[in-house]
Amino acid sequence: MSKNPILNALTATAYITLVSSIMYYGTQFAPKNDSFLAPIAMLSLFTLSAAVMGYLFCYQPLLLLFAKKQKAALNLFLQTLAIFAVTTILFLLLLFSGLI
Template sequence: MSKNPFVNSLVALAYIVVVVFTINIIDETEVNSGLAQYIMPVMVISLFTLSAAVMGYIFCFKPITLFLEGKKEEAVKLFLKTVGIFGIITLGLILFSILVIGQQ
């Protein structure tokens, strides 16, 4: 990805938003009967596997590249900053949902 932990965190968040919208669209369709009821678990496990790969790329590709180039300290800092910023964004979304959405 990039050397900017904010960009990496926002790309991860954007990917999650796309996945959630996709799941909501699929959930609105009738997939609980016939052959579709057997395909749904395969889709869920496939999506989980794809998500693990995408998130691994977003969070780890650049730090691993830097590490292999001998820039170990920079690699660790980038990884920890990316995870930290993503954690702050996640905590912010949780607090927003509790304080704002939960009050409605």
């Protein structure tokens, strides 16, 4: 993605927010009958999300690692992970605080 850990973490948060919003609001338009396609769709979404998150978190650190910049690669990965952890904690605090 980029060498900016804040941008990487916020992009991951935006992706999760988009997917969650589509799932939450999309149920209004989904048919109510059960189908064998539901598990296929969920597993496909899970696989897509794993690939997107892998790209957002690991692409630039791997490029740095291959360029023999191990310390920079580890720092970028850990900073991105830490910022994403902070956004996750903020969402959890909002959820359990009862404000929203």
